[in-house]
Amino acid sequence: xxxxxxxxxxxxxxxxxxxxxxxxxxxxxxxxxxxxxxxxxxxxxxxxxxxxxxxxxxxxxxxxxxxxxxxxxxxxxxxxxxxxxxxxxxxxxxxxxxxxxxxxxxxxxxxxxxxxxxxxxxxxxxxxxxxxxxxxxxxxxxxxxxx
Numbered sequence: 001x002x003x004x005x006x007x008x009x010x011x012x013x014x015x016x017x018x019x020x021x022x023x024x025x026x027x028x029x030x031x032x033x034x035x036x037x038x039x040x041x042x043x044x045x046x047x048x049x050x051x052x053x054x055x056x057x058x059x060x061x062x063x064x065x066x067x068x069x070x071x072x073x074x075x076x077x078x079x080x081x082x083x084x085x086x087x088x089x090x091x092x093x094x095x096x097x098x099x100x101x102x103x104x105x106x107x108x109x110x111x112x113x114x115x116x117x118x119x120x121x122x123x124x125x126x127x128x129x130x131x132x133x134x135x136x137x138x139x140x141x142x143x144x145x146x147x
Contacts, residue, residue, distance in 0.1 A: 003139040005038035005080045008099055011070050022070040028062060031094045031108050034078040042135045053129050054116070060089070061111035068105040075099035081139040088125045089113045090136065093144060107145070 015026045039046045048055050070076060077097050084091040094108035115123035127133075 001135055001137040002038070002042060003082045003137045004143070005034060005041060007034045007037045007078050007080075009033060009076050009078060011072055011074045011076060013072050016072050020071055022072075022074070024064070024066065027064045027066070027096065027106055027108060030076065030078050030096070031062070031064075031080075031092070031110050034080045034094060035092065035110065038080050039132075042132065044132055044135075048129070048132075051131070053131070055126060055129065056115050056117065056123070057112045058115055058123060059110060060113050061091075061109065064094075064106055064108040066106045068103070070096070070098070070105055076105075081143060082136055083109070083139065083144055085128075085133075085136055085138050087127050087133075090128070093139075 009030055011022045011026075015022050017023045036046055044051050046057055048057065075098065077099050079095040079097075081093045081095075082090060083093040089112060091109065091111045094110065095104050096106040096108070097104050113125050114128045116126045118124055
């Protein structure tokens with residue numbers, strides 16, 4: 001069972017603002033990249049229909065706190081930790097640091113629900129599929145930090 005995943009990304013020129021700093025919105029894209037890679041490492045896609053599962057994983061919360069800027073061509077390690085796992089949802093904690101540096105530059109949080117699309121277009125919370133739930137566990141509390 002997995003509770004963490006790491007992925008490395010390079011800040012591209014198009015991801016920076018006029019001051020040469022990575023635009024804040026791209027931290028959310030990096031979080032999503034890490035989540036997608038995490039699911040692939042488990043043999044699944046976040047597009048559950050690719051695994052024959054007719055459910056979706058909408059985001060119900062996203063946040064990020066910034067400590068230090070990232071710049072064009074910085075290599076960034078995104079560390080995903082499963083902070084909470086319930087029957088119908090997952091909460092991830094993300095830590096961003098420049099590659100080969102231990103200092104954190106940002107910390108994010110993403111909460112997702114497992115849902116089934118209803119005939120009227122609304123979403124209804126349902127349990128995570130066993131095929132996925134059995135592969136994911138919560139990270140030990142000693143690895144998690146309060147946000």
